[in-house]
Amino acid sequence: MVPSTLTRAQFDTFWKNGYLTVADAVTPAQLTALNSEIETWVEESRGHNMPYGPPTLDGRPRFDMGAEHRADKPALRRINNPSDISDVFLDVMRDAATVDIVADLIGPxxxxxxCKINLKLPGSDTTVAYHQDFLFTPHTNSDVVTALLMLDDVTEQNGCLRVVPGSHEGPLYSLFDGSRFTGAVSREDEACLLARSVPVTGKAGSVCLMHTRLAHGSAPNASDHSRGLYICVYSAADAFPIAHNPMPSPNEGIILRGEKARNARLTEANIEIPEQPKSASFFTVQGQDSAGD
Ligand SMILES: O=C(O)CCC(=O)C(=O)O
Incomplete structure (x- = not known):
């Protein structure tokens, strides 16, 4: 397919490395509106000492804070499907330049x-253990892209995403420890992946497009500056989920570009089916307690 929003070089970089960063994926007005909504939610979180609502479609708390959360030092770390409760997040999910970029990559x-927000406020402990998204959200084929919009300037100091270039073409790493779903690769695999990882940094408003099979993780925020990501997951219309959505939304499956698919495209693969989360976020699945635990 000939890309229309991306250059040929950007398109090729995505498919070679498994990721691509593009600047100015949202307008300055959208960025301001997204961040002002987040400020309101951070303020609200000061009044809570455990994960709280409005509940997600599957009845779990929408807002999750780390165990270190205090009224005077909030550690709000996850908002599940913000596009269900906020017009500006809905608008960006449906219509930002990101969607056209994704259409170039896996469309039309x-x-x-x-979607979700991962926040790392200064002083919070949030870590993302290494994993591949495809093993949380397996589909009939891997034309699935995770778009991570940087809501703040993202640096190595404030806990940027780290990715393993080319790993989208390598093996799928188990997220089980024996029969326990840990949502993370083994310690041995993590050490190897970490050694091959590179940082993904950028100015606020940039988006990192990541192939669903790319191995990635991130370290805590060691700076005085917040690190927020608005993460939207998109797929080709003919990629159908083969496990429950870990974060169901009334908007799941809506067609954003092009046409609905009548046929599912199947790629042969052998995939471990993930377990459904019962807690507010995948951070607890990965072993990091929520406030109040
Ligand atoms: O927040 C991050 O640094 C990475 C996000 C991520 O890997 C995820 O939520 O699946």
């Missing part, structure tokens, strides 16, 4: 799967 027919 693109649909929505789920």
């Amino acid at each position: 027919d693109v649909k929505f799967h789920h």
